[in-house]
Amino acid sequence: MTHDPPASATWTKILAVTDIHLTTPDETIIGLDTTQRLKETLAHACMHHPDAEAMILMGDLAHHGRADQYARLRAVTTNLSFPVIPMMGNHDRRDAFLSVFPDAPQTQSGHIQTVYETERHRIITLDTLDGPPYHKGHHSGFLCEERLAWLSQALEGLNGRIPLVFAHHPPFDTGIVGMDLIKLRNGQALLDTLSPHPDAHLFCGHIHRTISGSTQGTSWTMFKSPAHQGVLDLSTPDSALSVDEPPCYGVILLPPDGVIAHTQGVYTDQVITADAHSLNAQGPQVE
Ligand SMILES: [Fe+2]
Numbered sequence: 001m002t003h004d005p006p007a008s009a010t011w012t013k014i015l016a017v018t019d020i021h022l023t024t025p026d027e028t029i030i031g032l033d034t035t036q037r038l039k040e041t042l043a044h045a046c047m048h049h050p051d052a053e054a055m056i057l058m059g060d061l062a063h064h065g066r067a068d069q070y071a072r073l074r075a076v077t078t079n080l081s082f083p084v085i086p087m088m089g090n091h092d093r094r095d096a097f098l099s100v101f102p103d104a105p106q107t108q109s110g111h112i113q114t115v116y117e118t119e120r121h122r123i124i125t126l127d128t129l130d131g132p133p134y135h136k137g138h139h140s141g142f143l144c145e146e147r148l149a150w151l152s153q154a155l156e157g158l159n160g161r162i163p164l165v166f167a168h169h170p171p172f173d174t175g176i177v178g179m180d181l182i183k184l185r186n187g188q189a190l191l192d193t194l195s196p197h198p199d200a201h202l203f204c205g206h207i208h209r210t211i212s213g214s215t216q217g218t219s220w221t222m223f224k225s226p227a228h229q230g231v232l233d234l235s236t237p238d239s240a241l242s243v244d245e246p247p248c249y250g251v252i253l254l255p256p257d258g259v260i261a262h263t264q265g266v267y268t269d270q271v272i273t274a275d276a277h278s279l280n281a282q283g284p285q286v287e
């Protein structure tokens with residue numbers, strides 16, 4: 001018996017990978033080799049989602065923002081089956097990044113921001129890196145007037161398309177107080193820019209956790225990282241709390257009337273399929 005393919009088979013698929021934190025071979029983060037974890041993540045994505053239209057790298061690409069770390073990123077992400085859209089996070093440094101990725105999309109003001117359109121959606125990626133000047137230990141984000149004006153313009157003429165906005169730093173508090181201390185420090189300006197667009201959806205990184213919610217009418221989603229993950233600690237004002245959990249990335253599906261965000265864990269164990277027929281045949285086991 002044959003079945004027609006489901007309508008969802010026609011939906012555009014976008015992959016989101018946030019907070020890669022690439023280091024060099026002799027450096028680990030809480031004992032984790034972030035390059036190896038990125039390789040595993042990309043291998044998983046290429047195997048399971050070769051039909052993805054694009055992959056967005058949502059900032060914190062290199063842990064120390066160094067050119068040699070970006071060179072490793074370039075080597076690992078070359079020859080993927082889909083185009084890669086890079087973004088900046090607080091660990092990044094724009095000049096070092098551009099020295100390795102000179103063809104990355106830039107605005108006239110030199111920020112790493114771009115627009116990518118699909119049939120029914122408009123993807124807008126923002127650069128929330130605060131600087132230059134860059135201050136050591138400063139990890140909150142910022143959108144200057146130039147970047148905000150660019151965003152306002154990018155939201156014009158949508159023609160029925162649903163806007164999907166990507167920003168590394170969340171513009172709101174999550175309750176994880178250590179990270180809330182280093183959010184987008186002028187987040188209200190971003191929320192104000194999005195508020196006239198009730199169908200907009202905001203994607204953020206930075207927290208290294210999968211979280212969803214809405215703030216002042218704007219719905220949003222965050223994904224875990226391929227590297228170290230954040231801790232659900234609602235009281236400690238420490239942004240460096242991390243935990244070794246499996247790598248993750250986002251699988252974003254774009255039906256014509258909305259957006260669906262899945263989170264995909266990268267597990268090395270084989271997937272075990274439940275035998276639904278035998279379960280049905282046996283029924284519940286009652287002593
Ligand atoms: Fe990060």
Ligand SMILES: [Fe+2]
Pocket residue numbers: 060089090091168205206207
């Ligand atoms: Fe970050």
